[in-house]
Each structure stands twice: as structure tokens, then as C-alpha cells.
Amino acid sequence: MEKPKVHPYIPIFIGVISVSLSAIFVKLVNAESGVIAFYRMLFSVLLMAPIFFMKYVQELKQLTTRDWLFSSIAGVFLAFHFILWFESLRYTSVASSTVLVTLQPLFAFIGTYFFFKEKITGKTIMAGIIAIIGSVLISWGDFQLSGTAFYGDMLALIACALITAYLLFGQDVRKRLSLVTYTMVVYGVSTITLLLYVLIKGESFGPYPAMDWIWFILLAIVPNLFGHTLFNWSIKYVSTNVVSIAILFEPIGAAVLAFFIFKEYLIATQIIGGLIVIVGILFFVVDEKMFLKFFKKKA
Template sequence: MMNMKAYIALIIGALSISTSAIFVKFTDAPSSVIAFYRLFFAVVFMTPLFAVRHVKETKLMNKKDWAFAVLSGALLAFHFILWFESLRYTSVASSVVLVTLQPIFAFVGGFFFFKEKITMSEWVSALLAILGSVVISWGDFRVSGEALYGDMLALIACAMVTGYWLVGQHLRKQFSLIAYTYIVYGIASIVLGGYVALFRYSFFSYDRDDWLYFILLAVIPTLFGHSLFNWAMKWVNAAMVSMAILLEPIGAIILAYIWLDEKVYLSQAIGSFFIIVGIGAYMFGKHVKRIKKNSCV
């Protein structure tokens, strides 16, 4: 029953992070500034609850826990930095295709670091979902000498966010959602703030609409998106989270159609079908494996 709730949380989380691209498109602020305020405001909103109910959990954290928290926060921050920077050199489609390799990174990382076994059916399900994402982006995909640097940045960003989920699943199983996300988001916002200051971007010269979208980014794709993924990680692994994130392009297509009047093309519909089938097959396989495991106990 709890795993079913975790799957529902992953679906809602994926739909929530789908709003990210829309809100980013509505603001003209530098990408690193957007990322900084996205996490900074999330931390601000969480502070009262953390201070009242969860600050005592930090006393239970040892040096290893803090090291994992710092690493997780830094990986999340550099994912944003490298992901946004990649878009300066390569197409959005190319970058999206590369970032959708998250499940493969998660499968490999889970196998080597956590001894998680991946069945052939799970590999096929993941590759089917990745194929769907490639189909969605294929019309604008490009790989050229000029874009190669951006493609490499996107690939590293993909590895960074997968590392964030892999490291995070260790801590999330030990500490509450609020304590874990508050600390990790806080560390990530400090890293991003340092990046903004280093490159001398303004922290304040933005209009009212920009501030509104900063706040919306903190609330919807971060507190309802990333935080729901982190909540679910107590019952599912990083590979399952990475698979669920592949639903983001579908949500973004629907929202772009509603809010930006963008057309929905046949390739997008076909790609979305592959993603849904791939993720559905993966979840079903996990459910069957769990039933067999419990029946043997």
C-alpha cells in the first residue's frame, strides 16, 4: 500500500516539475539566478516548520551524514549550473535527450554502489521510456562540433542529478523529509548563491513578474516536485525516481499547449505513449517482484 502511495507521489511530482520549463520561459533573469531563488525561497518557506519540529534531527547526524548531505546539495546545485549552461551551446532538444539518460546512470550507480540487481525486463522498460523521450525531441535534435561542448555539459548534468538521487536515498531512509530536504536545499542554494556572486549577476534588479515566477518555481516544481520525489525515496530507489522523471516532457507538452498555445505534434504523442508504456511496465515489474519476494518470506 505504501509503495502505491509512493508511485502516486512520483507521478504528481513529475507533473509538478513539468511546470519548471514554463515558469523559466516566463522570466528573463539569468539561469543561475533563477536556480538560486528557486531553492532559496523553498528554504525560506520550510524554515518555520523545520525550526519547530525538525531541527533536533540535526543533532542525530554524524560526520558521514553531513558529508552525504553536503555532497547531495552540491550535486543538485551543479546539476542546475551545468544544465542551464549547456543550453547556451546546444539545443534544448539535444540537452533533454541527454538528460533522459538518468535511468541508465541510476541503474549503473545502484548496481556498483548499492548492489541493486536490475533485470532484463527493467532495462527494456527503461530503454523504451528513453526512446519515447528521444522521439519527442528528435525534430530539433542536433549534434555538431559547435554543440558538442553543450552536449557534454548536459551529459555531466545528467550524471550530477543522478548522483543527487543516489546519495539522497541513503539519507532519506534515515531522516524525515523536511529535515533532509531543508538541509540539502539549503546547501544547494549556498553553492548557487556563490556562483551568482562569482559571476557578478545581480541579486535584486528584477521586476515584479520575475519575483512571482521565482516563488512559483520554489513552491510547485521544488516543494511539490522534488520534495515529493524525496518523500517517495523512503520506499523506492533512485532508479525508480529517475524513471518517473521521464514523465516531465509529457507534462511540459500539455502545459505548453494550455498556457503557451504551442501545437502538439504526432511525434510528441507517439513519444509520450512510449514513455507511459515504459514507465508502466517498469512499475508493474517492480510490483510483481515485490509480491514474489514477500511470498517467499
């Protein structure tokens, strides 16, 4: 394997900060959730279009009817993931919302168990129990804080389930297509879905203050294209587990930023529950061999 010019952990660190900014940008925009999601996806598609049409458009011929169907379903799930997650940020804190959305690895396990009959292990069950205890603690604390915060937590959990469904439907198609082509198709379907949603809901496409348009564009560039692109680049040089673990720091980054920007203070149940969730997911995604190798090198 070729040696990277930059240590992979540097792009991973920048990627974590990039995705952490997603919730911050959403809270800074004055538009409704469907509109924010629509412009995020629209600008992502427009920014990717030149590269796609210059180098990858011919790959569309490889798509079968099944591929188009699964990609379309994935795009719809992605659209409603953004709608519900962005809406959750109106009711609950950035910290609670982002922690609950990071339960995605456990939702993914549930999906692969039912759809692909993957085996349940004791480690998985233990990780699930730990993470569920943490999420219940967050939700209980938010319910004590206010009913609307609890409602926001539930929206975040549903958004988490939807992003898992998006990944499950897309993983088969992704094996046969480049990242750019697959992303372009799914983002395109997602954009159309969000356009219809906004029209049906009667939400306004504008006008918005100039600053809102900047946030729309930054949502497309920073967490969508910049953050996840860096993760995809890093995966060539490091284990998938390293990236999975790094993404778990998104709620921490988002919570710190929310504290300084919005003065969002965390209560004890949010801190304890969030840490328990992160420990549970770490336990789920961590590779014991990776740690054994690490400690052998240190010895």
C-alpha cells in the same frame, strides 16, 4: 493503514501538474540560469525554515560526519542539476528537455549497479535499450533542427545524471532523518553552492521586474514544495511504482503547456522519441504483479 480523506490519485494528479509547471516558470523568467536556481532554492529554504526550527532542528544532532559529507555532496549535485537543466531550456524545447530529464530511473540503475552492485536483469537491459533509442531519436531530430537544440539536449542528459547522483548520495542519510530535516540540509547546501556560483560567474541578483520575483517564488512553492510534497504524501497510500509512473507524465503536461503558452510545436522525432522513452521507463518501473492484480479485479 488509515483510509485517506482524499483519493491518493487526486494529489498525484495535482503533483504532476505542479512539477510540469517547473520548466514553464523557468522559461518565463528573464534571469540567468544560476540566478533562477538560486532563488528557487533560497525561497524553498525560507518557506521551510519556520516548520524546521519549530519541530525538527534537534535532529541535526543525529548527523554524523559522513552524513554531513554525503548531504553536502547531494546538495552540490542538486545545485548543478538545476543550473544545467534550466540552461538546457534556453536551447531546446520544453518537451525534449523534460523527456530527457525523466531518464533518471535508468541513470539510477546504472548508479546502483556500480555503487551497490545491484543485479542486472533482462528486463532492465531491454528498458534501457528502448529508452536510449528514444533519446537518440529526440537528439537526432533536434540536431537536424539546429545545433543549439542538440546542445540543449546534452545539457538535459547531464542534468539527469546529476539528479541521479544527488539521490544516490542522499538515500543513506534520508533513512535516519525526517523528510523536513534532510530536505532543509540539502536545500541549504544547494543554496550556498548556487550563491557561490552566481558570485563567481558575476551573474546579477537583481533588480528584476516584479513578475520575475513572482516566478521565483512560484518555482519554490509549486514544483519544489507543493508538487513533491504531494508525491511524498501519496506514497503512504499507494505503491512507489504508481508515483514513478505518474511522474512520467510530466513531459506530456509540460509539452502541452508549452504549446499553449510559448507556441512550441513538436516535430515528429520529438513525439515519437518521447513516447519511446516513456515506454522504456514504464517497462523499467512497472511492477508486473500490480498489473496482474488489476486485471484479476476486472475479471
